[in-house]
Structure formats: C-alpha cells, structure tokens
Ligand SMILES: Nc1ncnc2c1ncn2[C@@H]1O[C@H](COP(=O)(O)OP(=O)(O)OP(=O)(O)O)[C@@H](O)[C@H]1O
C-alpha cells in the first residue's frame with residue numbers, strides 16, 4: 001500500500017489544516033500488477049485529483065490483478081480499514097473473461113448508484129463506439145463512494161470530468177469527509193448553493 005500526501009499545488013507533501021479526505025485509487029490490471037507495463041491509468045486519476053481538489057486530501061494507491069475476489073478484498077481494505085471517502089477503480093470493466101471489476105464491486109457495495117455508469121458511458125460514446133462495452137458500476141459502502149472507471153488511460157479524464165461535479169455533494173449525503181473542488185477545473189453542484 002502506497003500512501004502519498006498531496007496538497008493543492010500538486011506537490012507530494014500535505015500542507016494546511018482542515019478536513020483530510022482519504023481517496024483510494026485501485027488499479028485493476030493483470031499486466032500493470034505484474035510489472036509488464038507501467039501503470040498509466042492510476043497515475044492519470046492522481047493527476048486529475050491533484051488538479052481538481054483544492055481542499056486537503058490523501059491518496060491511497062493500490063494495484064491488484066483482475067478478478068472479482070481481488071477487487072472485492074482491495075475495496076474492503078480501502079473502504080473499511082483505510083477509511084476512504086471515495087475509491088476510484090480503473091480497468092476490468094469490459095466483457096473479456098478476466099474483466100470482473102463490476103462483479104467484485106457489486107460484492108461489496110450496499111447500494112448501487114447507476115447514474116455514474118450511465119453518464120460515463122454517454123460521454124465516452126461521443127469519443128469511441130466501444131464505450132458501450134464498459135460495464136462500469138458505482139455504489140456506496142457505508143461512508144465510501146466507490147466508482148469504476150475504464151482501464152484505458154485516455155478514458156480517465158473524460159469520465160472524471162463528467163462525474164466529478166456530483167461527487168462532493170454525494171460524499172456529503174453519505175456522511176463522508178467534505179471535499180472542495182477547484183472551479184477552474186470543475187464546478188461542483190450542491191443543491192441550494
Ligand atoms: N493501468 C493501466 N495502465 C496503462 N494502460 C492500461 C491500464 N489498464 C488498462 N490499460 C490499457 O487499456 C486496455 C484495456 O484495459 P483492460 O482493463 O481491459 O485491460 P486488459 O486488456 O484486460 O489488460 P490488463 O488487465 O493486463 O491491463 C489494456 O489492454 C491496456 O492497453
């Protein structure tokens with residue numbers, strides 16, 4: 001498990017005070033986990049978060065091979081033991097036999113939140129017709145929001161740009177720690193604001 005503190009300027013050390021949100025990034029990839037290739041998707045998620053979040057947060061990074069069990073146990077570790085408010089997974093959402101991230105996610109979430117997958121498929125479809133092949137899910141596990149992203153590095157920004165406006169309010173509703181986003185990158189919507 002790799003812990004890295006990130007401040008709003010994108011450096012790797014935490015500064016400032018206030019709520020420290022905990023964000024898990026779970027890379028699901030046979031080849032990245034074996035070192036056959038270098039992970040680019042988890043890194044792209046970290047880069048997006050560094051740009052988008054202006055309150056204090058901590059990233060907890062983990063790479064596992066494909067599989068429902070490997071995903072489920074990593075999600076439990078990130079949500080329950082690491083106390084993550086938000087967990088973003090990459091990879092393993094397609095139809096290939098070893099693509100079992102949605103199955104692993106479904107094993108651990110209490111409530112499914114279909115809107116996240118619906119929106120990501122809609123915006124991705126404007127870029128690639130194969131967007132319909134992603135079975136990405138999202139849901140809550142107690143005070144954690146878990147969201148599946150596709151594995152392709154190019155998909156990460158497209159998907160996060162689309163869903164991030166709804167994430168701060170969702171975290172608030174489930175009783176997770178509060179995050180503030182940078183309005184130059186994304187406008188968070190909180191009803192009543
Ligand atoms: N973490 C990652 N870093 C870099 N590229 C990735 C990563 N995850 C996926 N990809 C790329 O996106 C493609 C589709 O992702 P998918 O999750 O279906 O992986 P895969 O083909 O099952 O292979 P693997 O599990 O070994 O990454 C991969 O074939 C690879 O080219």
Ligand SMILES: Nc1nc2c(c(=O)[nH]1)N[C@H]1C(S)=C(S)[C@@H](COP(=O)(O)O)O[C@H]1N2
Pocket residue numbers: 090091092093094095099123124125127128130131132133134135149150151152154155156158159
């Ligand atoms: N934005 C975006 N979404 C995308 C893609 C992409 O390149 N960009 N690739 C699609 C493809 S080819 C597949 S098979 C599915 C599942 O990808 P995964 O198995 O890497 O999660 O995501 C889809 N969604």
